Amino acid sequence: MSVYKCYDCNQVLCRDCSRKHGNTEKYSTHLMQLISDSFILNFKFSLEDDVYGLQFINDIKCLPDGEVVAAVYNKGKLELLVFSISGKQRHVIQLDNIPRKMDVVDKNTVAVLLEKDIVAIIDIQQNHVQYIRNIAMPYGLGTSFIYIENEFYIDEAFGIVVIDMSGSVKRCITLSFKPYDMCYDVKSQHIYCIDSKCGQLICIDRDGTNIFTFTAPSMTNLTDLTIDNEGNVLVLCRNEDDNSRYSVIKVDSNGEKSEVVITNINTSLLDPHICYDHLTNSVVIGLDNKVYIYKKK
Numbered sequence: 001m002s003v004y005k006c007y008d009c010n011q012v013l014c015r016d017c018s019r020k021h022g023n024t025e026k027y028s029t030h031l032m033q034l035i036s037d038s039f040i041l042n043f044k045f046s047l048e049d050d051v052y053g054l055q056f057i058n059d060i061k062c063l064p065d066g067e068v069v070a071a072v073y074n075k076g077k078l079e080l081l082v083f084s085i086s087g088k089q090r091h092v093i094q095l096d097n098i099p100r101k102m103d104v105v106d107k108n109t110v111a112v113l114l115e116k117d118i119v120a121i122i123d124i125q126q127n128h129v130q131y132i133r134n135i136a137m138p139y140g141l142g143t144s145f146i147y148i149e150n151e152f153y154i155d156e157a158f159g160i161v162v163i164d165m166s167g168s169v170k171r172c173i174t175l176s177f178k179p180y181d182m183c184y185d186v187k188s189q190h191i192y193c194i195d196s197k198c199g200q201l202i203c204i205d206r207d208g209t210n211i212f213t214f215t216a217p218s219m220t221n222l223t224d225l226t227i228d229n230e231g232n233v234l235v236l237c238r239n240e241d242d243n244s245r246y247s248v249i250k251v252d253s254n255g256e257k258s259e260v261v262i263t264n265i266n267t268s269l270l271d272p273h274i275c276y277d278h279l280t281n282s283v284v285i286g287l288d289n290k291v292y293i294y295k296k297k
Helices: 015-023
Strands: 004-006 011-013 032-034 039-046 055-062 068-074 077-083 089-094 099-106 109-114 118-123 128-132 145-148 151-156 159-164 169-174 181-185 190-195 200-204 210-214 222-227 233-238 245-251 258-266 273-277 282-287 290-296
Touching: 032 258, 039 282, 055 099, 055 282, 068 099, 077 109, 099 145, 109 145, 109 151, 145 181, 151 169, 151 181, 181 222, 190 222, 200 222, 222 273, 233 273, 258 282
Parallel strands: 055 273
Antiparallel strands: 004 011, 004 032, 039 290, 055 068, 068 077, 077 089, 099 109, 109 118, 118 128, 145 151, 151 159, 159 169, 181 190, 190 200, 200 210, 222 233, 233 245, 245 258, 273 282, 282 290
16 A cells, blocks of 8 residues: 655655665655655755755745745855745845844845844845844844844843844843744734753743643654644654654644644754745745745645
8 A cells, every 4th residue: 555655756655665765775865755644745946056065054934925035055155045936046145144044024025143143134125135233132142033023032041032123122031941943923923932952832922921832742853833824833843763854743823732744854964944835835844955845735
């Protein structure tokens, strides 16, 4: 009985054949997925100009019009690449420093958290970059970064620091954990955080009040998260039984149940990044120099 599909060979495989296929050195990097997954790989593409394999996606986001924006480290160059959902590159914007995380401000604008305490606000249509420098963060800028109503929420040692669009610190939100990553649901006005130390998904309001904490045996090594059209949280997790693969787990907006919706995502030394294209109901994953588009069944 066919259970898996190998996209590199374009073959369907039974469970035993899939194990042999995956354990063979020749096919070890092939992308296999359970046919029963809720999101099925539609297509994938590689970033251009990657002759020496030194181009890496540090974060990826979907704009409201369906375009894909990738913050990239490219052979010493620091870039923001803009693609159509089909993978056609539209243009490149140069950055001053290494991008850490990114969030969407509006349909034409993204904000990028850079190293050396810098935030770049980028108008993609006008190809214009405005830098906010020397932000007075108590312990330096973190690795988690979201935009909410003209303010940026950035993780720090004891919670979240909120700054305005000029870089001034407006307030600090004290938490019992350090948010490794965050995303914001506009409809519920909830912030979803990854506590990587405890392997938990934690939902808080904008003042830091805990709404719920969710754990599951399948959720190990949580690395990134996004929100789908129904308000569910999609969490990227490294597989507990196979550290060379990732899965995407869907947690409902109330933190009451979860299910695995994408299996067997290839990985490397670098963690993948996830975002959601609300126009096409697709999961977009950036890994190394490749972008994978998974379409909802």
